Amino acid sequence: MSIVFSQLRAFHAVAEHGGFTAASRVLHVGQPTLTIQVKELEETYGVELLIRHARRVELTEAGRGLREITRGIMKFCDEAHDLLSAHGQSTRGHLRLATVGPFHATEILAAFKREHPGVQISTLLGNSERTLRHIIDFDAEVAILAEVPEDPRVTMVPYRKHRVIAFVNGDHPWFNRKSVRLRELADQPFVLRERGSTTRRAFEAAMLEEGFQINPVFEIESREGVWKAVERGLGISVVADFEFVPHPNLRALEISDRVIKTQYSIAYHRDRAHSPIIKAFIDTVSRMKAEPNAAPARAERRPRR
Numbered sequence: 001m002s003i004v005f006s007q008l009r010a011f012h013a014v015a016e017h018g019g020f021t022a023a024s025r026v027l028h029v030g031q032p033t034l035t036i037q038v039k040e041l042e043e044t045y046g047v048e049l050l051i052r053h054a055r056r057v058e059l060t061e062a063g064r065g066l067r068e069i070t071r072g073i074m075k076f077c078d079e080a081h082d083l084l085s086a087h088g089q090s091t092r093g094h095l096r097l098a099t100v101g102p103f104h105a106t107e108i109l110a111a112f113k114r115e116h117p118g119v120q121i122s123t124l125l126g127n128s129e130r131t132l133r134h135i136i137d138f139d140a141e142v143a144i145l146a147e148v149p150e151d152p153r154v155t156m157v158p159y160r161k162h163r164v165i166a167f168v169n170g171d172h173p174w175f176n177r178k179s180v181r182l183r184e185l186a187d188q189p190f191v192l193r194e195r196g197s198t199t200r201r202a203f204e205a206a207m208l209e210e211g212f213q214i215n216p217v218f219e220i221e222s223r224e225g226v227w228k229a230v231e232r233g234l235g236i237s238v239v240a241d242f243e244f245v246p247h248p249n250l251r252a253l254e255i256s257d258r259v260i261k262t263q264y265s266i267a268y269h270r271d272r273a274h275s276p277i278i279k280a281f282i283d284t285v286s287r288m289k290a291e292p293n294a295a296p297a298r299a300e301r302r303p304r305r
Helices: 005-017 020-027 031-045 061-086 102-115 128-136 198-209 223-231 276-290
Strands: 050-052 057-059 093-099 119-125 142-146 154-169 189-192 215-219 237-240 250-255 261-269
Touching (some): 005 031, 020 031, 057 061, 061 276, 093 102, 093 128, 102 142, 102 276, 128 142, 128 154, 128 261, 142 276, 154 198, 154 223, 154 276, 189 223, 198 237, 198 261, 223 237, 223 250
Parallel strands (some): 093 119, 093 142, 189 215
Antiparallel strands (some): 050 057, 142 261, 154 237, 154 250, 154 261
């Protein structure tokens, strides 16, 4: 018994696009043909993959499981196309980068785009846990993330380490200082990213090791939201040193008695190591690491208000 590829392709299109009509438009295949192909797949294995409603379909448990598999299969088909199209030519295709923030991403993508101008690029932003999930689910080719648990499905290429610092606004008593001790931070109201944030996880772990508790008064998913909250005096926060953007009403403070660092890495799915576009991206990163004077791209200075 063997699965016919056209049946898997039909099922995947229907599952991804929510119905037979939408799948028909995407694949340029008649709706009756898709209906037959999916039905044959279900009958061959005696399983229900889709619950058909009047205007949409709903995946069964078996259907959800199969969709996770077909996502990988369809991605491999795209890679086969990219490999054959790019053979003997410059790298082409679509690179999807999942990243925890714009700073390293803009630095690397600028170099990659110079070397491979024919590649289309799109980005997905999120914390490190969410970014890792994008790689596992084949939603992105490569990722920039930090301090996530090892996963046997994912290859990690170390990129750079950065120190965690604190920052306060202009009304804070520490605004004219250059550093602060870890013990002092325990008494402060904190504005923090969500729990999947790399910087937050590293900072909380260091505080816990020293026996200190922190007082988070706000939890905000947006990095920009955290900056705004600190600027308005709602609390203080922490950030990786390379991400701190100079601002007239914010002051960065080193943590003088404890070095807290985060390791940033480039990640990709092990099953996709052969992908030409991933290989090209890793080659660009390797060359950047070899440059002794390479520095992370910084955001532009915010205008004084």
